[in-house]
Amino acid sequence: MPEDRPTLPPVRLHSDAELARDALATPLLARAVRLARWAGPQTQVGVGGELVDEQLPAAAEELGLGAAIDDGPAYAGEAWRVAVDTGLVDVEEPADDTDSGTGSVVAGDNLALVTGGSPQDVLGLWLDALDVVFADATAPVLEDIAAAIGDDGEIDLETLEWDPEAEAAFLEGVLGNLYLLTVTENGAGEEPVPLPVLAASMIVPDDMGEPTDDVLEQVSEAMMRLDDQFRLLEPVGLVEYRPVDEELMAEEVDDAGPAALGDDEDVARYGMVRLTPLGLYGVRARLLEAGIDAPAVGDLADKGAETLLDGLAHFPEVSARAETEQWLARREPAAAARELLAAARGDDGGAPLRRLHCQQALTLVGPAAEPSVRAVLDDAQLGGLARVWLAERGAADVPAPPESMIFWLAIDTIAAQLAAGGEAAELQDLVEGLVAGHSGFFDAAWRVDHPATADVLEAMGRLHRDKQTAKEARKAAFKSRSAH
Template identity: 30%
Template sequence: MSIEWVNRAVDDLRAWGRAHGLDVDVDEVRLLCDYASDYLDVNELGDFTPVAFEELLLNIYPRKVIAPPESAPETVAAARTLVDFLLATEEIGGKMAVRMRSVLDRIEPEMPIALADTSRFGMAKSLFSAMGADSLEQDAGSAILSVSAVQEEPAVEHCDCPGCSPLPAVRLAPREALTRSALQVPLLTDARRLVQWMLAGGRTPTVKGRLRVRDAAEATAQLSVTDPGLLWELAVHTGLVTVEGTAIFDGEDFDPLDIWAATVEFVVEKETGGAVTGDVSLDEELYGLCDMLYRLQAPVPIPLVREYLEEIGLVEEGEIDIPEAVRRLAYCGMAEPGDELLELTPLALWGLRELYTGLGMEAPEAPDLTTADAPELIEGLLSGMPAEMAEADIGGWLQNRTPAQAVTELLGSVSGAPSVARGVAVTIVDRLGPDAEEAVRAFLEEPELRPHAIHWLSTRGLAAPALTQEEVLWMSVDMLALAMPAAEEDPETFAENMSASGPPSHVIEEMWRVDHPEVVDVLELLGRSLRDHGAAKAARKAAFKARSRAIG
């Protein structure tokens, strides 16, 4: 993108708006210019056309921009302002302005539909939309996972390169299982066969340590391997054979995982000229692709993989045979076999972590929480981990205890704890059935847990005390405090959730009375986030009262 022309255009637009007394949505216009520059080869204001607006608002925005459908009128209004500016500055003529406005009139009812159509989402938008912090409407498990995904970041500026972006904690397979898997990787099996064949026949490499052309042809015919040159280069790199081709390391000196770690480095970092995936450009981008999969720790649909490669400018549509690339990566031990998804193998996950560690990066390993005590479980879930891993840990932890034991340990560990920890404990307990009744009842005497215990009992049709108005307010503040980290991370999604299911104004007005340590923070968050102006104003007033009471 040419940042200079966009900055200059935005400055001129801001000045034009001030001169004419117009309230110009400069940020939205900048976004229009940025995306036009990035994806439509618009290099100056005069390059805008009616087709450019149609492509921007009905194709690029739905693919790239995480925005709710109801935001479409604001974007179209900004586009109309841009047309007015283009006409006023004589970047376009009157006839062109008429055509642009006509296109925008047609786009306006279509754009909300396009923004809501998930089939149009690009890869990045699909992934981040799936990570929405839906804390107030989700079930117990997903509430925990949205909290666990939020980690406190130091207040310093980060760059976006992989070396500076923190790596997530990963759960590794047992070393014995990894060793067995390493011995069965087809790529390594074929490399060892080739080395043994070379040594058995008294064959030697070239003076540069490469496979001779004649030997490569014979190996292809006799061993049924497709790329003996790659196999020999891999064998040398991993230490299966010396450069001279005179010895093979085996027996006590042969550690399959050491060989595998060197294999991962070879596959993702060496210039393999397309021999790994079948495409030169994809081989060159393999580190980035594997890094993305490592960070997601989830399988990615093949169509989204293709879109990812297109979005980063690696290929034009249709150039790479992705299923064939996945098959080749499965042969290399890096990907699970399959035609619909791309997913790292446990062996690849281990090998990439070894690679990161060797590069001096912090690559944390997630502990097994199924045998932890309750405080360790809660702390582990709050440290941030993928949803599937957290679900498995919670399920395993509960299986190791009776419902009564689980309640006693979880709720007993969070008395007096911060609301986030208490929220995690409560949402895990919410998974349990009526056989945990007596253990839950024991916490009716705990002021901070009593409202949650009453709610747990009443939702299961069990006898329970009525919640007082003060307890209803306290629990509302407590659950909103639980959602605060996710709300700060994704304020737009939080605002959407609050619009759908947030407390009404008359409840917010009374929240200042709640004796909760985070009531001021909660009310200030509501004051910033609520889209209903009346409710937001009530929250700001209540926050002022809560601060005043604390001072007094």
């Protein structure tokens, strides 16, 4: 894997079966399926596969979007385009001996997947439908289409001032930011995100203090474009969206603009959006296709213990526990404990964190792990971990550790916490507790034969709040480096 390949926090997805049911229930795909079943050899389509104008009222009626709904034919046309582009219907070209300029349709091979395919087949159909809608959402708004058509009969993109690649990249970026807010621990999660926040995340530079009037104007323009796009993306089930208040759009916008709004209700009037569970699946699929590492909980369940323990280094606590539970569910407890302990050994930079995650995983194995844990009591790298685990379970006959093992475990524990990026206050408490609990801690610690000894002692010098003790830690780090 390339070093610069982006990695996102893991997402917890619903099962494929649940997501497939959600996909079939989305308004747009449900309409496309219904029209595919309604269509037959007498259904006429234009040269591009679209329903001819004369067929649209009947199609709208079939969908329950008849004359009482002004946009019924437009909704029917959109659903039909999805049916064609996802292979739910196949277009037959007009016969050579006819000048009607229209063709007809037959059921496509993919229509059978709706009832006879696997959940993955259904999700594949839905992703194809999402591609269709995404293309529509990033298409230009043609208020005067005639003025945009050049002498050659093609649409002049320069006249439209429309860059299709830039437009697609912008919407992909917005969806990526929404995904990140959803999967990041302590992020937005289930809460909807204000449209101004998403627009600003793409336009306002990170190092900008107070946005300029020009930047605020760009944010406002992006919001209105996103409002149109999310209205299109909601029927395919990607998002739940509260549109921009139409009364608000008619009001005079003050100089401060949406970025300056502080009241929750005021912000909500500018639009609120959240990814659905199906939307999380869909955006993740697009991220993976773009080469972005977007892990999901369960990805490591069929991997070896070393891969699991290394992978958990990038997981938030809740996701790490869920991933470990899925991994353990596929294994016999005693065998899983042995595999975890074997994977926890090592002198590489990731080993301390592997041992920490191993200890946490063993708490989920339960009593069945005890024989495997007792088997490593004399292991220089695992003996301290084993004693801690046994003591926490109230096990009897746990031998006292030699002093060398106590200090080795102390260095290993702090190295793991440093690698995990723990909270500074928690690390300070850990460091100060270790020093206070062992007289002459640094005199013994610098001699510990652990690859991270010097780095840990330097960190203790930064973290300890007592200046004299911090100075002793730095001296010990110097001794360790000199000795090794």
